[in-house]
Amino acid sequence: xxxxxxxxxxxxIEQLNLEDVSVAEIADDDALFGDGLGLDSIDALELIVMLxxxxxxxxxxxxxxxxIFESVQVMADYIEEHRTx
Amino acid sequence: MVSLNGxxxxxxxxxxxxxxxxxxxxxxxxxxxKFFKMDNLSKLAFFAADVLLKNExxxxxxxxxxxxxSNNASSLDTDRKHQxxxxxxxxxxxxxxxxxxxxxxxxxxxxxxxHRLYSENSFFIFDRFNAEHLQxxxxxxxxxxxxxxxxxxxxxxxxxxxxAFLYLVEKEGVFEHTKEEITxxxxxx
Numbered sequence: 001x002x003x004x005x006x007x008x009x010x011x012x013i014e015q016l017n018l019e020d021v022s023v024a025e026i027a028d029d030d031a032l033f034g035d036g037l038g039l040d041s042i043d044a045l046e047l048i049v050m051l052x053x054x055x056x057x058x059x060x061x062x063x064x065x066x067x068i069f070e071s072v073q074v075m076a077d078y079i080e081e082h083r084t085x
Numbered sequence: 086m087v088s089l090n091g092x093x094x095x096x097x098x099x100x101x102x103x104x105x106x107x108x109x110x111x112x113x114x115x116x117x118x119k120f121f122k123m124d125n126l127s128k129l130a131f132f133a134a135d136v137l138l139k140n141e142x143x144x145x146x147x148x149x150x151x152x153x154x155s156n157n158a159s160s161l162d163t164d165r166k167h168q169x170x171x172x173x174x175x176x177x178x179x180x181x182x183x184x185x186x187x188x189x190x191x192x193x194x195x196x197x198x199x200h201r202l203y204s205e206n207s208f209f210i211f212d213r214f215n216a217e218h219l220q221x222x223x224x225x226x227x228x229x230x231x232x233x234x235x236x237x238x239x240x241x242x243x244x245x246x247x248x249a250f251l252y253l254v255e256k257e258g259v260f261e262h263t264k265e266e267i268t269x270x271x272x273x274x
Contacts, residue, residue, distance in 0.1 A: 016122070016182075017122045017182075018121075019120075019121035038118060040119075042122075042181055042185055043122075043182070049178050049181065053176075
């Protein structure tokens with residue numbers, strides 16, 4: 001699980017072009033949206049694509065993302081439970 | 086190279102645009118969290134506008150500065166990336182963050198958000214730099230009181246070839262806003 005969380009942090013930084021943010025700066029429970037990393041709606045769509053591409057998880061309802069993308073910890077828990085690759 | 090009113094403010098030998106613009110961004114201490122999420126055309130347009138507008142003592146609430154931009158490559162640089170993604174049938178994962186930049190005028194929105202421009206904006210595609218159109222369109226906006234100032238120019242990006250030429254026009258200014266003067270200034274690039 002710890003490895004997955006580190007992997008997710010690195011993917012988030014790379015895929016969302018978070019310049020000047022390092023893996024070490026993202027805590028497992030940091031909010032990804034709002035006051036946390038400050039991600040926006042396009043970032044949420046990118047994360048949905050990432051779940052599908054890298055973990056074989058397809059969200060049928062984009063609104064599901066609100067809960068799943070709450071933090072790296074929540075994302076990792078969801079991926080562990082639902083991943084197909 | 087970045088110049089303002091004929092003075093070179095920054096130069097860099099980086100051959101690729103991402104390195105150049107990143108170095109320039111840091112040199113000018115540009116502070117905009119969304120900058121590195123933009124595509125190449127928007128980064129170029131946003132950065133050029135920022136260098137020029139940061140010296141204009143803009144109002145923090147609202148500014149009536151219209152935008153009239155042009156180029157000849159439209160958003161082709163990003164269109165090609167998106168096309169490559171949607172042509173890949175085995176790994177079909179087009180990026181929403183790329184797709185949103187498959188229109189050239191998106192860069193105008195980025196500039197408007199940063200500088201609080203609640204004003205007219207247009208992006209035109211021409212075969213080549215068209216001073217006459219910039220002059221006529223900007224003058225029309227000023228004459229009809231649609232804008233207090235107009236930020237005009239040419240911002241082009243394709244295959245790592247790029248140039249940005251912007252100028253601000255208002256009722257009273259240093260240079261006369263004529264086709265000849267605009268062309269002369271553009272040719273100093």
